[in-house]
Amino acid sequence: MLQQIYPSPQHDYCYELNKDFQFAAAHYVPSEEAGKCRMMHGHTYYANVTVAGDELDATGFLVNFSIIKKLIHDRFDHTLLNDDAESxxxxxxxxxxxxxxxxxxxxxxxxxxxxxTANKPRCLQVYLRETPTSYCVYRPKRNGRAASHD
Incomplete structure (x- = not known):
């Protein structure tokens, strides 16, 4: 993946880790108002996950980069997202x-x-690009406000 600049969530954690990866998946949006997106189609999704925390784990990582990729890539790559009834x-x-x-x-x-995990870092942001011109940034709220260190 080419280096890209992502919006950055504000926080006061000591460490911030970002993992880029991609996965190919099909989906459809089951709504009359979705237009062409009602039909099954596929994307190569580009994702960036931002994790932050103050403590490193026993290996000196905030979280191992490969675990983040494995959690998502292994689950969603080359699938029909609609078939994942858990999600x-x-x-x-x-x-x-x-x-x-x-x-x-x-x-x-x-x-x-x-x-x-023992060090309990936080996922602060997911940047997900669906097409070359369309993406979404998701930042979970914490205690009714944007995620930040308490």
């Missing part, structure tokens, strides 16, 4: 596999993993 649901617009929901889902998957 997406054709009956709930908040769970249609739109770029926004896929970005949120990536963040949730990464954070679930991070919650199980």
């Amino acid at each position: 997406f649901d054709a009956a709930d617009p908040n769970r249609f596999p739109t770029t926004e929901v896929v970005a949120r889902t990536i963040c949730d998957i990464v954070q679930r993993y991070l919650d199980g």
